[in-house]
Amino acid sequence: MLLTGLFLVAGALLGRIDLVVLAAPFALGTAYALRRRPVLPPEIGIEADDTNLVEGGALVGGISVGNPDDVGYDLVLVRTVVSSWLRIDEVRFAPDGAGPEDSEDASDAPPRPGRRDATDRPYGFTVPAGTVADLELRGATLRWGRHSLGPAAVRAIACDGLLASQTVPSEARPVPVYPVTEPFDADEAMPRAAGLVGGHRSRRPGEGGELAGVRIFGPGDRLRRIDWRVSLRARQLHVAAMLSDRDAEVVLLLDVLAEAGRSGGIRGSASVLDTCVRAAAAIAEHYLHRGDRVSLLEYGPSARRLRPATGRRQYLTLLEWLLDVRVEQSPHEPYDQVFGPQLLSSNALVVVLTPLVDPRSAAMLARLARSGRFVVAVDTLPQAAAPPKRGQWTEVAHRLWRLDRDITIGQLREHGVPVVTWAGAGSLDLVLRDVARLASAPRPALR
Structure with missing residues (x-):
């Protein structure tokens, strides 16, 4: 358009008919293309099927681009951002989206070799006037947590490429992904069943x-x-x-003071937080299925708490509660928030999920044991957890730290706190049997 205008102005000023003749076709083409121009910007929205998504499950989402104007868009460019724990393998048009000519776009082709995600490039298609085009996203969830699909952005081009709209963004769509429950079963009796009715002797x-x-x-x-x-x-x-x-009350105490290991998602390695959340979901599902009351409590600065309850509703609430588990470091000792009598019942079985990395965790376990409660510590530290090698003393320091940690675990066991490594089904059977025997043993009377 700028070049056409320059030719017309130069031809008029210099009296050059050839310049006017040369610019005339471009001027006529521009006028014909601009005879009808869109006024309204495109509309964009993100949808996701977030019903009961678990780690490793299929993810189906979509991006809808609407044209509210009476003039069609020659091309729209859509690009979106996806959480790193949501893998998009395929991007294609939905059947009720754009026309058949657009279904032959490269988005329907198989993913290119070596491409990490199918949303690493923009997608272009046409949107006729008054219609909506749907871009379907298919993939898988890789890790538990509250993730997001989007935000996305769209830009429309019309009038044979002469006009382009401003970029129109959309809000991100939250996608909650629940932790997968590892197989767990505990056949031993509870140490002290103090409810009204239930399945424990x-x-x-x-x-x-x-x-x-x-x-x-x-x-x-x-x-x-x-x-x-x-x-x-x-x-x-x-x-x-x-x-x-x-019935019995089970308190799951999650140590969120420290994190170790690298999370690789459902198909990779597990960090401390991964093991802690998945083990808590599995243990809670087992005892809720047996009719027991289960509560959750964080050992950290915030000391979040989920009240004890039973039934499927409690299990769904528990899964939502676990999605917000985060590592919180604080120099203060969160004893007062955790050990209140209104939070921990004297008859409850306290299962502490801890990596025993922070020294305050061992002190917390010792204090629980001295208070007369039934405590079981589940070690959530991965076996392969190690600091990055930054010098010749790193490996030696790591081995010394491991030895000191083993000494701490031995001291806890000597003081009556069993420490077991999480291994799925049957992890706590032997420990619960010993704790139940200690609970049923007669206590000496003071005279």
């Missing part, structure tokens, strides 16, 4: 399925509990006394 008499003994019939005893063989032999009515089945 308690030491209190009541209506249950475990035989406690045989005693003389008394007021209030049910006739179906009469033991006729003993009654005939003793010539007096005797009934079978049962132990009540009660």
Whole structure:
């Protein structure tokens, strides 16, 4: 357009007809292209199917580009930003999107070799007047957490490329990805079941399925509990006394003071936070399925807490709570926020998920044990966790730190705090058996 204008002005001033004739076709073409120009900018939105997404699951999203004007766009360029933990493998047009000529765009071709993500380049297509074109994104989720799809930006070109709109951005779409629950099962009894009803055997008499003994019939005893063989032999009515089945409270205490290891997603290595969150989800799912009450608590500056409850609703709330777990470092000791009587019940089983990296973690476990609570420590430090090699003393210092950490674990075990490494199903069976035996043992009376 600038060159056409220069030719027309020069031809008029210099009296050069040839310059005017040369610029005339360009001027006529420009006038014809600008006879109808769009006034409204394009509209863009991001959608994602975020229903019950878990690590390693399929992700389906879409970018909708609308043309609210009466004039079609010759070309729209769309580009989006995706979280590093959301992998987009394929970008294509939805069936109700652009026309057939646009479906042959390179976006329908298989990903290029060596390309990390299918959204690393802009995508172009046409959008007729008054229509909406949908760009479909398909991929997979790589890690738990609150991720985002977008923001995206679109720019429209019309009038044979003579006009271009400003870049129109869209807000990012949050995509929550829940942690995958590793297989876990604990067959041993709980140390102290103190609820009203449940599936654990308690030491209190009541209506249950475990035989406690045989005693003389008394007021209030049910006739179906009469033991006729003993009654005939003793010539007096005797009934079978049962132990009540009660639920238990499980407190999952997450140590968020330090992080170690590198997270590689669901297919790679696991960091301390990955192991902690996945183990907490698995343990909570197991005990909630058995009818127990489960609560969560962070050992850190914020001391976030999820109240104890049962049922599927508690499990879904627990998964949402775990998405916000973050490492928080603070020089202050968060003892007062964690060890309050309103937060930790004296009858609860406290499962502490900790890497035992911060010295305050070992002191916290010792304090829980001295308070008389039933404590089990789950070591979440990866075996391959090591600092980057920055000198000749790095490896030696790391081995010395490992030895000091092993000494700390041994001291905790000597003080009655069992420390086990998380290994999925059956990780806590032996430990819970020993803790249950200690809980059921008679305590000496003070005189």
